[in-house]
Amino acid sequence: MVSDAHPSNNDLSMRKRNRFAVHAVVAGVLLIAVAATFAVLYFNAGGFFESRGRPLTAVTTLAGLKNEIGEPFGIAVEGSEIYVSDGLSNKIWRISAGKEPVEFAAGLSTPSAIAFHPSGDLIVADTGSHTIKKIDSAGAVTVIAGGEAEPGDEDGPVAKARFNAPVGLAVLDDGGIVVADTYNDKIKLIKDGMVVTFAGSSRGFAEGHGAAAKFDTPCGVAALKDGSILVADTMNSRVRLISPFGKVTTVAGSGDADVRDGMLLEAAFYRPYTVASGPDGSLFIGDGNALRSINNSPLPIVQTISRSNRGFADGPVLAARYNRISGIAVSENYEVFIADSDNAAVRRISTGSSLNKDGPEYVVRTKLTDPAEFRSRQPARWPFDPPKSKRDIAGTLGEIRDEYIDQNSRPRFHNGLDIAGNYGEMARFLRSEKVLNPLSTENFGTLRELIRLPTVGYIHIRLGRDASNRPFADHRFQFDPGITNVRVRRGTEFKAGDVIGTLNAMNHVHMIAGPTGDEMNALDALILPGVDDTIPPVIEKVEFFDQNWRSVETEMPAARTKLTGSSRVVVRAFDRMDGNPERRRLGVYRLGYQVLNRDRSPLTETSWNISFDRNPSPEAAKFAYSIGSKSGPTGETIFKYIVTNKVSGNEFSEGFLDMSQYPAGEYILRVFAADYFGNTTTKDINFEVIK
Secondary structure: OOOOOOOOHHHHHHHHHHHHHHHHHHOHHHHHHHHHHHHHHHHHOOOOOOOOOOOEEEEEEEEOOOOOOOOEEEEEEEOOEEEEEEOOOOEEEEEOOOOOOEEEEOOOOOEEEEEEOOOOOEEEEEHHHOEEEEEOOOOOEEEEEOEOOEOOOEOEEOOOOEOOOOOEEEEOOOOOEEEEEHHHOEEEEEEOOEEEEEEOOOEOOEOEEHHHOEEOOOOEEEEOOOOOEEEEEHHHOEEEEEOOOOEEEEEEOOOOEOOEOEEOOOOEEOOEEEEEEOOOOOEEEEEOOEEEEEOOOOOOEEEEOOOOOOOOEEEEHHHOEOOOEEEEEEOOOOOEEEEEHHHOEEEEEEEOOOOOOOOOOOEEOOOOOOHHHHHHOOOOOOOOOOOOOOOOEEEOOOOEEEEOOOOOOOOEEOOOEEEEOOOOOEEEOOOOEEOOOOOOEEOOOOOOOEEEOOOEEEEOEEEOEOOOOOEOOOOOOEEOOOOOOEEOOOOOEEOOOOEEEEEOOOOEEEEEEOOOOOOEOHHHHHOOOOOOOOOOOEEEEEEEEEOOOOEEOOOOOOOOEEEOOEEEEEEEEEEOOOOOOOOOOEOOOEEEEEEEOOOOOEOOOOEEEEEOOEOOOHHHHHHHEOOOOEEOOOOOOEOEEEOOOEEEOOEEEOOOEEHHHOOOEEEEEEEEEEOOOOOEEEEEEEEEEOO
């Protein structure tokens, strides 16, 4: 539950829409100019905004609740059947109404986008093998273009042409195949046995014809009826249009990496992975974790038609949550099918006039990884060599980051485990796995440079280069000219112990354990060799506040705190681990309280209200911590936990110690602070209930 004091994402989205509506009224001249611009686009694009479809109403999950599919990415509709590519298991699945997914084809290499050809074959962007393949009705796989496991950038006859981990794909009515050659930053066309570059040259952003245009890691393409191509220009945070004559223009997106609705060029996309066109001409964009649309009207706007924060929720379309939307397909009867990659689910949005009392309800389904199963998959090791040698733990999951000064502050949770090392020391992968997110690297050249793999993430590392910023001789790290950025392609495989890079000035590896959106406490999920702890947490202070956050004072240390009504309890505490420097303060694993009678007999059960076994929802930071908490690489560390609130995983709510439940008299409040290893500290506070 979220307190009324915290606006919901839908409220924020509505405010954004209202802001743009006011802006449009005030800037009437600009509105007319933009309308004229899109009137031109409307005619050039064959009128893809010309009609209206039935309203989308409810989201349900077709597959994924039983872990049937590893990583759904591409999706295509053929009659009543749904086909989905699985980048983790290297398969294509077929889903029939009311039935479990069945294997349609295997033996691929991190397949991504899929689409049906007029011949009936299923076309696949086989990202890991750097090829485009076809699958016939019997499931037989054949290479159409490119060289198996031979990345490159060459046009020409299909057997000699080369791609660089192509992710996006679409099929034209005449059988031509459009390819988003993602890491070559180009859009290519396969037709009549030849591969030609349709648009794009080097990485960047530019409008223009053919090679004059530039894209940045385009991940999705969609074909329009007139032969125009829509491009999800992912790292440019825009949706682009390529005319049949090769002219590239921007359809929507200001270039700001944000989720902002409004008029097309004022709206903002965060990371558009995929784009699809409905039979009525409307557009759907998978933008990170949000589903966006562009309505089919003479004056189109960008709208967010889901929650924009990641999660896994079915129900009314505007309340649904997703976690990295990688593929979208729209059926002839206007149902929308979504490959929800990091939720490992296939979702369907149905149409209808409206939701009624008998319609689908808002349902949250939580898919949790089991830590014991997770750590059994591969042997444990440290992110340095020697792999079994114990290192200091410098930060744990759930700790507050930044300073919580007032209600305008934006504190956040630390979502991993910090392992101390030395500046320039080589960091190594903990596990063998392959990259699935096409945008696996972020924050190049900053202290938060990172790489995210499906089950473990690594932060504060110079990826693929030494302390002097010189690249390693490792082709898996693809650097831009001048070493200005780095990408690691979808489908790239790493082995446990392979070098990630070197530690930057943060002098530690921040490790994230668990899939994106399901991060676990790494102490539990990894069980690093030699880790143990015999030191219990320290409770520094316990404070009482009333419902309005007014402090309840005690005149003398031995006096009883007098309480009435609803009270909040704030515990200032920290943890330490064996071998760590005394100055190092770590977050507590779980906290709670219990009310005792004056003779110390239990009056209530222990309420373990705050738990950091999993990473909490980002919105929960102000429920776990009170004002005055702060933590970071420098300065004082203060953890002030609101133990009367509940914070555990995705669940969080406000709570109180309710004096109305107890007769007037004297009691004892016992607060608990425990670490992961079971060491527990208690502190007793005398209080008196006043009626």
